[in-house]
Amino acid sequence: MLGEKILFMISALIGIGILILVHEFGHFWVARKLKFNVQEFSIGFGPKLLGWKGKDGILYNLRLFAFFGGFVRIKEIEDDLLIQPESPKARSGSEIFRRIAVIAAGPGANILLAIFLLFIYSAWWAGFRTVPEIASISEGSPAEKAGLQVGDYIVGFAYLRQQLPYSPNFFRELRCYIANNPGKPIRLLVRRDFREFVVTIVPNRKEGFRVVHTPDPNAKGLTRFLQRIFGRLEKEEFGLIGVAFKTEPIPAMPFKERLIQAFPLTWENILDTWQRITLPFTQPILLREVSGPIRIVYEVVAHRWLGVMEQVRVFALISFALAFINLFPFPILDGGRILFLLIEFIGRRRIYNLEVKANYVGLALLVALLLFVTFKDLYFVLTRGQQ
Numbered sequence: 001m002l003g004e005k006i007l008f009m010i011s012a013l014i015g016i017g018i019l020i021l022v023h024e025f026g027h028f029w030v031a032r033k034l035k036f037n038v039q040e041f042s043i044g045f046g047p048k049l050l051g052w053k054g055k056d057g058i059l060y061n062l063r064l065f066a067f068f069g070g071f072v073r074i075k076e077i078e079d080d081l082l083i084q085p086e087s088p089k090a091r092s093g094s095e096i097f098r099r100i101a102v103i104a105a106g107p108g109a110n111i112l113l114a115i116f117l118l119f120i121y122s123a124w125w126a127g128f129r130t131v132p133e134i135a136s137i138s139e140g141s142p143a144e145k146a147g148l149q150v151g152d153y154i155v156g157f158a159y160l161r162q163q164l165p166y167s168p169n170f171f172r173e174l175r176c177y178i179a180n181n182p183g184k185p186i187r188l189l190v191r192r193d194f195r196e197f198v199v200t201i202v203p204n205r206k207e208g209f210r211v212v213h214t215p216d217p218n219a220k221g222l223t224r225f226l227q228r229i230f231g232r233l234e235k236e237e238f239g240l241i242g243v244a245f246k247t248e249p250i251p252a253m254p255f256k257e258r259l260i261q262a263f264p265l266t267w268e269n270i271l272d273t274w275q276r277i278t279l280p281f282t283q284p285i286l287l288r289e290v291s292g293p294i295r296i297v298y299e300v301v302a303h304r305w306l307g308v309m310e311q312v313r314v315f316a317l318i319s320f321a322l323a324f325i326n327l328f329p330f331p332i333l334d335g336g337r338i339l340f341l342l343i344e345f346i347g348r349r350r351i352y353n354l355e356v357k358a359n360y361v362g363l364a365l366l367v368a369l370l371l372f373v374t375f376k377d378l379y380f381v382l383t384r385g386q387q
Contacts, residue, residue, distance in 0.1 A: 012300040015311075017043065017066055019110065019319050023326070024070040026109025031074050031102045040073035074102065077337075081356060090348040096341050103334045103341075107323035114323070115270065117316035122265035124309050126258045132162070132171055133246040141242020146201040148190065148243065155196065156189030171245075178203055182239035203239025210236050211275055230278035269313070273320050294377035331355075331362025 021043060031038050040059040044066035051061040063070075077099055090096070132154040137143050155162045157177050162170045177186065182205040190199050212234045215227040300314055327335040340355045 009297060012297045015300070015315050016296065016318065019113070019315065019322055020044075020066075020070045022109050022113050022319070023106040023322060024072050026105040026107070027072040027074075027102055029109075030105035031072065034098050034102060036077070036098075036102060037075040038072060039075055039078075040071075042072070043070040045069060045071075077102065080352075081359060085350050085352055088350050088352075090344045090350060093345060096345045100338055100341050103337050104327075107326045107334055110319045110323035110326075114273070114316040114319035115266065117312050117319065118269045118273070119262055119266045121309055121313045121316065122269055123258055123262035126261040126265055127250055127253055128247050129166060129168070129250050130171060130245050130247050131166055132174055134243045135246040136244045138242035141240075142201050142204055143241045143243045146199050146241075148199060148201075148241075149192065151192070153191040154188050155191045158187055161189065178241055179238040182206065182237050184239075186239075201241055203241050206238055206240045208236055208238055209233040211279070231275060233279065269316075273317050276317060277321050277324050294374060295380055298377070298380070330366075331358035332366055333362070336362060 024041065024043065028038060028041050038058050040061065042059075042061040042063055044063035046064035049062050049064055049066075051059060053059055080099075134143070134148060134150055134152045134154075137148060137150060154174060157174055160170075160173065164170075182203050185200050185202050188199045188201060190197055210233070211231045213228060213231045215224040216232060219227055219232075296318060300311065326333050327338075329335040329339040336358070340351065340358075344350055
C-alpha cells in the first residue's frame with residue numbers, strides 16, 4: 001500500500017512537471033519562431049541538478065525546485081528590466097506585441113493542453129451512460145427506509161413514465177424531480193423482478209450552492225464587478241434520496257460518434273473548470289482552499305481511486321489554473337509583464353523605473369505567498385494524516 005502511494009506520488013510530481021514543461025516550452029517555441037535570442041531553458045529554480053548546452057547554443061537545465069516553476073531566459077525581454085532605456089519614448093507597436101506574444105505563449109500552451117486533456121476525458125465519458133438502475137444505497141437514507149434495493153429500476157415518477165429502455169431526458173428529469181422536492185413526499189414507479197410497484201419516499205433536505213452571475217445586493221465596487229463577470233455562490237436547498245445510479249458502456253457505439261459527442265461535453269467541462277478557478281476571487285471563504293504543489297500532489301494521490309480518467313480531468317484543472325494565475329496582472333507574473341507592455345503601447349512612453357520597482361515588490365510578495373502556502377500545505381497534510 002505504501003509502495004503504491006509512493007509510486008502514485010512520483011507520477012503526480014511528474015505530471016505537474018509536465019505542466020510546467022509545457023508552459024515554459026510555450027515561451028521557448030514562440031520566442032524561437034519570432035527570432036528572439038533565447039539563452040536558457042530551465043525547469044525549476046535553485047541549484048542546477050542537470051544541464052547541458054545544445055547545438056543551438058541554449059543552456060538546458062533541471063534545477064532543484066523543479067515543481068515550483070521554471071523560466072526561459074530571453075535576452076531582449078531580460079534586458080527590458082536590466083538596462084535603463086536610452087529614450088523614454090515607447091518602442092514600435094510591432095516590437096511590443098512581439099514581446100506580448102512570447103509572454104502570453106506560456107499560459108496559452110497550458111490552456112491548449114487543458115482543452116486537449118478535457119477532450120480526452122469527454123471522449124471517454126461520451127461512451128458511457130447513466131441509467132436509472134440503483135447501483136448502491138446509503139445506510140440510513142430515505143431510499144433504504146422506503147425499502148428500495150440495489151438492482152431496482154426506476155421506470156416512472158409522479159405521472160411520467162419512461163417510454164424507452166434508455167432515455168437521457170427521463171434520467172435528467174428524474175434527478176430534477178428528486179432535487180426539487182426536498183422534504184416532500186414523492187412517488188416513484190419501481191421495477192423489481194419483472195413486477196412494478198409504487199414507492200413513496202421523502203428526500204432529505206440538503207443545503208448546497210449554485211453559481212449565479214447576479215451580484216450580491218451588499219457587494220460594492222470591485223467585488224460587485226467580479227461577481228458579475230465570474231459569478232458567485234448562492235445557497236440553495238435540494239433533495240437527496242441516498243442512491244447512486246448505474247453507469248454502463250453504450251453498446252456498439254461507433255468511435256466517430258463518440259468523438260462528435262465529446263465536443264459539447266468538452267465545452268461543458270471547460271465552463272465547469274472556469275468556475276472552479278474563478279469563484280475564489282468572488283467568494284473570500286474559498287480562498288482558504290488555495291494551495292500549492294504539496295497539497296495538489298496530496299489530493300491527486302488521495303483521490304487515485306477515482307481512476308485514470310478522473311486524474312486526467314484533475315491535471316486539466318491544474319493546467320487551466322496555472323494559465324489563469326500566470327495571466328493575472330500581478331508584477332513578476334506573465335500577466336504583469338503584459339500589463340506594463342500594454343501601458344507602454346497606449347501611453348506611448350516607457351515606465352521603466354516603475355516596472356522595476358513593481359517587480360521587486362511582486363517578487364517579494366510572491367516568495368512570501370509561496371512560503372505561506374507551502375507551510376499551510378504541510379500543516380494540512382500532516383494533520384490530515386493523523387486523522
